[in-house]
Amino acid sequence: MIFQELRINPTRLISRVERLGKIGALEGGGVCRLALTPSEKLGRDHLVAEMKALGLDVAIDPIGNIFGARKGRREGPAVMLGSHIDTVATGGLYDGALGVLAGLEVIATLNEGNIETDLPVVVAAFTNEEGARFAPDMLGSLVFVGGLSLAEALDIVSIDGKRLGEELEAIGYAGTDQGPEEVAAYFELHIEQGPVLEDEKVEIGAVLGVQGISWTELTIRGRSAHAGTTPIRLRRDAGLAAARIAAGVGAFVRSMGGDQVGTVGASTLTPNLVNVVAETAVMTVDLRNPDEGLLQVAEAKLTALIEQIAGEEEVTIERRSLARFEPVDFAPALIETIDGTARVLGFSTRRLFSGAGHDAQMLARIAPAAMIFVPSVKGISHNITEYTEPADLANGANVLLQVTLKQALPTNGEEA
Amino acid sequence: MIFQELRINPTRLISRVERLGKIGALEGGGVCRLALTPSEKLGRDHLVAEMKALGLDVAIDPIGNIFGARKGRREGPAVMLGSHIDTVATGGLYDGALGVLAGLEVIATLNEGNIETDLPVVVAAFTNEEGARFAPDMLGSLVFVGGLSLAEALDIVSIDGKRLGEELEAIGYAGTDQGPEEVAAYFELHIEQGPVLEDEKVEIGAVLGVQGISWTELTIRGRSAHAGTTPIRLRRDAGLAAARIAAGVGAFVRSMGGDQVGTVGASTLTPNLVNVVAETAVMTVDLRNPDEGLLQVAEAKLTALIEQIAGEEEVTIERRSLARFEPVDFAPALIETIDGTARVLGFSTRRLFSGAGHDAQMLARIAPAAMIFVPSVKGISHNITEYTEPADLANGANVLLQVTLKQALPTNGEEA
Numbered sequence: 001m002i003f004q005e006l007r008i009n010p011t012r013l014i015s016r017v018e019r020l021g022k023i024g025a026l027e028g029g030g031v032c033r034l035a036l037t038p039s040e041k042l043g044r045d046h047l048v049a050e051m052k053a054l055g056l057d058v059a060i061d062p063i064g065n066i067f068g069a070r071k072g073r074r075e076g077p078a079v080m081l082g083s084h085i086d087t088v089a090t091g092g093l094y095d096g097a098l099g100v101l102a103g104l105e106v107i108a109t110l111n112e113g114n115i116e117t118d119l120p121v122v123v124a125a126f127t128n129e130e131g132a133r134f135a136p137d138m139l140g141s142l143v144f145v146g147g148l149s150l151a152e153a154l155d156i157v158s159i160d161g162k163r164l165g166e167e168l169e170a171i172g173y174a175g176t177d178q179g180p181e182e183v184a185a186y187f188e189l190h191i192e193q194g195p196v197l198e199d200e201k202v203e204i205g206a207v208l209g210v211q212g213i214s215w216t217e218l219t220i221r222g223r224s225a226h227a228g229t230t231p232i233r234l235r236r237d238a239g240l241a242a243a244r245i246a247a248g249v250g251a252f253v254r255s256m257g258g259d260q261v262g263t264v265g266a267s268t269l270t271p272n273l274v275n276v277v278a279e280t281a282v283m284t285v286d287l288r289n290p291d292e293g294l295l296q297v298a299e300a301k302l303t304a305l306i307e308q309i310a311g312e313e314e315v316t317i318e319r320r321s322l323a324r325f326e327p328v329d330f331a332p333a334l335i336e337t338i339d340g341t342a343r344v345l346g347f348s349t350r351r352l353f354s355g356a357g358h359d360a361q362m363l364a365r366i367a368p369a370a371m372i373f374v375p376s377v378k379g380i381s382h383n384i385t386e387y388t389e390p391a392d393l394a395n396g397a398n399v400l401l402q403v404t405l406k407q408a409l410p411t412n413g414e415e416a
Numbered sequence: 417m418i419f420q421e422l423r424i425n426p427t428r429l430i431s432r433v434e435r436l437g438k439i440g441a442l443e444g445g446g447v448c449r450l451a452l453t454p455s456e457k458l459g460r461d462h463l464v465a466e467m468k469a470l471g472l473d474v475a476i477d478p479i480g481n482i483f484g485a486r487k488g489r490r491e492g493p494a495v496m497l498g499s500h501i502d503t504v505a506t507g508g509l510y511d512g513a514l515g516v517l518a519g520l521e522v523i524a525t526l527n528e529g530n531i532e533t534d535l536p537v538v539v540a541a542f543t544n545e546e547g548a549r550f551a552p553d554m555l556g557s558l559v560f561v562g563g564l565s566l567a568e569a570l571d572i573v574s575i576d577g578k579r580l581g582e583e584l585e586a587i588g589y590a591g592t593d594q595g596p597e598e599v600a601a602y603f604e605l606h607i608e609q610g611p612v613l614e615d616e617k618v619e620i621g622a623v624l625g626v627q628g629i630s631w632t633e634l635t636i637r638g639r640s641a642h643a644g645t646t647p648i649r650l651r652r653d654a655g656l657a658a659a660r661i662a663a664g665v666g667a668f669v670r671s672m673g674g675d676q677v678g679t680v681g682a683s684t685l686t687p688n689l690v691n692v693v694a695e696t697a698v699m700t701v702d703l704r705n706p707d708e709g710l711l712q713v714a715e716a717k718l719t720a721l722i723e724q725i726a727g728e729e730e731v732t733i734e735r736r737s738l739a740r741f742e743p744v745d746f747a748p749a750l751i752e753t754i755d756g757t758a759r760v761l762g763f764s765t766r767r768l769f770s771g772a773g774h775d776a777q778m779l780a781r782i783a784p785a786a787m788i789f790v791p792s793v794k795g796i797s798h799n800i801t802e803y804t805e806p807a808d809l810a811n812g813a814n815v816l817l818q819v820t821l822k823q824a825l826p827t828n829g830e831e832a
Contacts, residue, residue: 089687089689090640090687090692130691131690131691132691135690192645193644194645194646194647195646215691217690223796224506224798225796225797225798225799226609226610226798227677227702227798228627228629228677228702228770228771228773229609229610229770229771229772229795230610230677230771230795231610231611231677232669232678234611234795237666237679239679239680239681239683240662240663240666240680242662243658243659243661243662243666243683244659244666246655247659247663250659250660261643261646261647262648263690263691263692263693265643265689265692266688267683267685267688268684268688269682271504271506272681272684273505273548273682274631274700275504275546275553275679275681275798276504276505276506276548276681276799277679277681277798278681279506279799284690286643288643288644322690354644354645355642355644355645355646356644356645357644379641379645380639380642381645382640382643382691383639383640383692383695
């Protein structure tokens with residue numbers, strides 16, 4: 001393979017991660033760049049400046065996705081390297097940022113080598129991947145692939161009551177450009193965010209696909225009452241109903257075993273006072289499984305649980321789907337390319353499913369897509385202690401570089 | 417009995433309730449006058465003005481308790497009629513306010529009749545009875561009876577992070593006066609806040625005492641992690657632990673039956689996001705029973721539950737007592753006076769325990785104390801739909817007037 005000896009610059013890659021990590025940095029480590037907030041705007045400004053410094057043509061589309069294009073010898077479908085730079089409220093430096101910044105590092109390496117590719121290479125940062133401020137998650141890539149209309153997306157209201165369209169305008173990222181018309185292949189380098197690679201001492205994960213995701217919001221309505229004088233039999237306690245549902249989710253997820261996971265990450269009582277029986281509770285249930293059939297089993301268990309508790313606690317429970325994605329399989333040829341390339345580079349590899357949702361699963365709707373995973377220390381992510389070893393970051397970026405060359409160079413490579 | 421035909425003015429009493437109810441009024445009904453907030457300050461200003469208009473000598477003590485004194489023929493221990501005007505965040509018009517405003521109505525009735533009592537009659541409004549903003553509840557009366565030092569009380573920090581002493585200063589109610597040195601008898605008229613009187617169609621409750629109260633705050637610390645990629649076996653989910661404890665409290669309270677009640681009214685997760693396993697949960701547990709032994713049984717069950725869940729969910733749980741009051745018995749002679757007087761006035765009566773804490777239980781430490789209950793529609797309180805029929809308000813105030821006369825007039829009444 002031509003350019004097989006080409007490598008990214010590890011020091012420069014780490015510097016990229018550290019510099020973006022200073023934007024929205026939290027005391028004690030980690031970052032908070034919730035989508036379309038002032039700190040995320042600063043992250044976007046930084047990214048756009050870096051893209052321009054590398055000579056990329058920057059395009060912002062109407063949902064705020066950022067594309068930086070390096071021209072190819074011909075105008076054809078783009079090889080796209082992407083991820084996101086928004087984070088959860090207590091996020092780490094690597095989730096999302098790595099895929100975008102490694103894309104920049106690939107561009108920098110191609111520039112240094114004066115390497116002209118046949119196809120354009122585009123680095124992409126998609127809007128609101130985390131879904132921590134606007135539901136659903138993976139919103140920017142969903143709109144990009146046509147899975148949700150722009151008008152609907154702009155009308156989404158954030159957890160802090162702001163309309164997405166106005167928040168985009170407010171930070172100056174309601175663009176008028178369009179992203180690449182056609183994508184030849186999409187690669188996303190990402191930290192695993194789970195413990196498998198580290199446990200098995202594997203350096204590179206070739207990702208088979210993404211587990212299915214089901215997010216439900218429950219609004220439980222009871223009756224507020226004095227906590228001292230209202231006999232138990234006369235109560236309609238929304239807080240107790242919420243607790244029993246959350247505990248029940250924990251129990252049925254454990255009983256299912258296997259790859260099933262379930263989380264009640266958010267739960268808010270009103271009025272939330274020590275001596276008042278809660279009148280309402282709003283809670284979320286996050287269920288995931290790589291097997292669609294099993295995910296549906298979990299959803300059915302949730303439905304039965306809700307009906308049981310609503311009856312027993314004499315409360316009403318309104319449910320709303322915040323997100324529902326079936327499991328996604330990545331392109332077999334790209335999985336094979338990633339796995340084979342990593343082994344040629346001397347890395348140990350493993351194929352595995354992703355436990356988290358990623359923009360790649362949206363891109364898979366319109367183009368061959370696949371992901372490269374590198375190990376997460378202790379499997380921790382969405383946490384300020386999220387960490388990946390510098391060597392692993394560099395390994396992943398080198399795999400990204402090589403698979404990009406394979407897709408973007410002419411098939412026979414003789415003109416390069 | 418002399419003055420046995422004397423009655424309060426029902427229209428004027430309702431007007432008192434309605435006028436105070438406009439201060440801190442919520443859309444849709446009810447009021448929010450959390451202790452020492454700007455809206456409660458306005459309520460205090462209104463009360464002080466009403467007291468002065470009735471010719472009372474107003475004294476504000478260093479914890480902000482308000483006393484309005486009507487002189488007696490001699491300087492002796494005072495007959496005190498009191499309660500509180502602070503409310504929970506979504507409170508009603510009657511809880512607390514009735515006891516204070518009926519006290520004013522008693523004074524107005526005495527004034528109209530040019531009735532000179534032997535002992536002074538004092539109307540009292542105690543600071544922070546609800547405990548919704550500062551723990552413990554019944555704080556002002558607790559300090560008044562010497563159960564908590566002023567210095568400690570002033571250092572208490574509110575749920576919104578403010579020091580009590582500074583909040584008192586800010587609203588101008590850090591007084592320098594002292595309340596009555598000696599209390600001959602304390603009467604508190606209050607809505608039942610429970611369903612018993614209404615269910616049994618009884619007009620006046622003679623309160624036997626107050627059930628014991630145990631408030632505990634739990635701080636649960638786990639580890640935040642990605643909700644999709646962290647296998648269940650590797651989680652330390654503070655939210656799941658909190659839910660299991662809240663559901664467990666609900667279960668053991670039901671299994672104990674009898675008069676035991678238990679409530680998890682407040683529970684807050686951090687970071688409280690759909691796709692992040694909660695790192696911390698802070699929750700409160702409110703346990704009450706009129707029997708001290710059974711209350712201790714409930715507390716022991718809570719302790720066992722906490723230890724079990726901490727172990728099973730691999731979280732740490734820190735516990736802090738927010739309040740602990742043993743059951744209180746009221747003065748038998750005053751209970752008999754209330755019950756007998758009400759029957760003489762033609763009302764049906766019943767003796768019962770209070771399910772809620774009241775300032776009267778603090779006063780009972782230093783003086784004979786008792787309470788008069790009137791029915792609560794549907795037993796609802798700490799809720800904007802809290803309601804008591806006008807006739808019941810008037811009945812309760814007339815009982816208050818008559819028992820006040822019995823205590824404050826000379827024993828033989830011949831000089832009146």
